[in-house]
Amino acid sequence: MGQANDSEAMWTAVDAYLAGHLIAKDEVLEAALAESEAAGLPPIQVTALQGKMLQMFARMVSARRILEVGTLGGYSTIWLARALPQNGRLVTLEAAAKHAAVARKNLERAGLLGSGNARVELREGPALETLPKLVAEGVGPFDMIFLDADKEHNAEYLQWAVRLSRVGTVIVTDNVVREGAVLDGSSDDAMVKGTRRFFEAVAAEPHVSATAIQTVSGKKYDGFALLMVE
Numbered sequence: 287m288g289q290a291n292d293s294e295a296m297w298t299a300v301d302a303y304l305a306g307h308l309i310a311k312d313e314v315l316e317a318a319l320a321e322s323e324a325a326g327l328p329p330i331q332v333t334a335l336q337g338k339m340l341q342m343f344a345r346m347v348s349a350r351r352i353l354e355v356g357t358l359g360g361y362s363t364i365w366l367a368r369a370l371p372q373n374g375r376l377v378t379l380e381a382a383a384k385h386a387a388v389a390r391k392n393l394e395r396a397g398l399l400g401s402g403n404a405r406v407e408l409r410e411g412p413a414l415e416t417l418p419k420l421v422a423e424g425v426g427p428f429d430m431i432f433l434d435a436d437k438e439h440n441a442e443y444l445q446w447a448v449r450l451s452r453v454g455t456v457i458v459t460d461n462v463v464r465e466g467a468v469l470d471g472s473s474d475d476a477m478v479k480g481t482r483r484f485f486e487a488v489a490a491e492p493h494v495s496a497t498a499i500q501t502v503s504g505k506k507y508d509g510f511a512l513l514m515v516e
């Protein structure tokens with residue numbers, strides 16, 4: 287246990303060192319975190335380094351349309367939306383009204399939401415209801431999709447994501463290692479079960495090329511799955 291705490295302290299310190307060199311001070315992102323904390327939202331957003339990684343992925347594929355499932359306070363939304371060109375669009379889906387309200391405030395402060403600037407659209411409701419609506423409305427295809435909501439439904443989110451994709455769309459899924467618990471086939475943790483179902487769905491999906499990368503950070507030991515639609 288002591289060893290685990292030591293590791294976590296090390297990962298947090300290395301994150302701070304790296305962010306100190308690689309991430310510019312940004313009042314809007316810092317205000318978004320402060321606002322989320324003040325509102326009592328759980329601190330489960332991506333780290334700054336991870337947010338910038340997502341932003342760089344979006345830039346690498348010259349994303350013009352991005353879909354995010356799981357907004358929380360809009361922290362990763364801001365990172366991603368800033369990768370878009372002026373006429374780009376990001377749709378973010380959030381089930382919790384309280385989280386959506388905080389995100390709206392943060393996105394307005396970031397100049398990404400509100401009258402005259404419609405780069406971000408926040409849709410409230412369970413993603414299993416809002417995703418079919420996007421398909422029915424013909425929204426998309428998206429160039430990049432970030433799956434970061436409840437992990438129980440990631441296999442279903444993957445199916446919707448593929449329907450909302452084109453050849454070359456990048457799909458990133460967060461929290462797929464869960465401190466190694468993903469190995470436990472007898473786990474009764476719904477998030478572990480959902481993650482295992484997600485990997486089974488990826489393996490069975492013929493139109494997707496995928497890898498996964500384990501991560502350590504101030505957010506413990508976890509990982510991202512990286513998919514490309516073929």
Ligand SMILES: C[S@@+](CC[C@H](N)C(=O)[O-])C[C@H]1O[C@@H](n2cnc3c(N)ncnc32)[C@H](O)[C@@H]1O
Pocket residue numbers: 330331332355356357358359360361362363379380381382385411412413414434435436
């Ligand atoms: C890990 S947080 C998202 C963090 C955010 N992407 C970031 O990094 O800043 C997960 C979010 O998904 C939302 N959520 C949970 N179940 C959901 C569902 N069924 N549909 C849509 N959002 C859901 C939660 O309310 C929470 O705000």
